[in-house]
Amino acid sequence: AALPAPTLQTxxxxxxxxxxxxxxxxxxxxxxLLNLNLRGLGGNVGVFIYNDVDDVLMCNLDIRDFAIxxxxxxxxxxxxxxxxxxxxxxxxxxxxxxxxxxxxxxxCNDCAIEHSRFEDNGFRGPVxxxxxxxxxxxxxxxxxxxxxxxxxxxxxxxxxxxxxVSLVAHGAHDDLLIxxxxxxxDPGAAGMGCWGIAV
Numbered sequence: 017a018a019l020p021a022p023t024l025q026t027x028x029x030x031x032x033x034x035x036x037x038x039x040x041x042x043x044x045x046x047x048x049l050l051n052l053n054l055r056g057l058g059g060n061v062g063v064f065i066y067n068d069v070d071d072v073l074m075c076n077l078d079i080r081d082f083a084i085x086x087x088x089x090x091x092x093x094x095x096x097x098x099x100x101x102x103x104x105x106x107x108x109x110x111x112x113x114x115x116x117x118x119x120x121x122x123x124c125n126d127c128a129i130e131h132s133r134f135e136d137n138g139f140r141g142p143v144x145x146x147x148x149x150x151x152x153x154x155x156x157x158x159x160x161x162x163x164x165x166x167x168x169x170x171x172x173x174x175x176x177x178x179x180x181v182s183l184v185a186h187g188a189h190d191d192l193l194i195x196x197x198x199x200x201x202d203p204g205a206a207g208m209g210c211w212g213i214a215v
Contacts, residue, residue, distance in 0.1 A: 031060045046073070060083055065089065067102075083115060103125040104126045108129075108130045129148060134147035178210035181214045
């Protein structure tokens with residue numbers, strides 16, 4: 017019989033898993049995060065990626081109770097050998113539930129969110145919080161980002177009403193693909209600002 021996925025529970029404030037280094041960006045690549053439950057204390061980030069990290073696969077993760085479930089941030093100025101970009105980062109077949117600010121926040125070249133479930137993220141407040149928030153770290157355009165085959169519901173729930181866009185993209189995105197996602201709210205629970213998808 018298959019054993020349950022391991023659970024990593026944060027016991028002090030902080031990110032559960034951080035793929036980053038301090039100071040100027042140094043290139044690193046080739047991470048696989050597979051079959052994990054991540055549990056937070058209501059703040060920080062479940063998986064934080066920063067400072068020229070490439071080729072990351074996050075698959076079959078269950079991420080709950082952080083401020084942000086997954087964040088793909090920017091980079092500091094690069095050291096020699098680094099281009100200062102995060103690239104080819106994929107979140108697949110995962111569940112992100114009850115993260116107070118964003119289920120997923122960030123952007124990069126060839127970033128992907130595929131066949132994942134987002135529910136009850138962004139309940140910290142209306143308008144500015146979302147299940148998925150694609151942005152442009154370091155104000156650089158992204159290329160070929162995609163959100164495909166995901167299910168999103170209960171976005172930015174405040175006083176029993178969805179009050180924030182479920183999937184939003186801000187900034188400059190080239191070849192952005194949003195396809196075959198299911199976005200829903202319960203009948204009567206869609207308040208002002210509860211748009212399904214906004215680019």
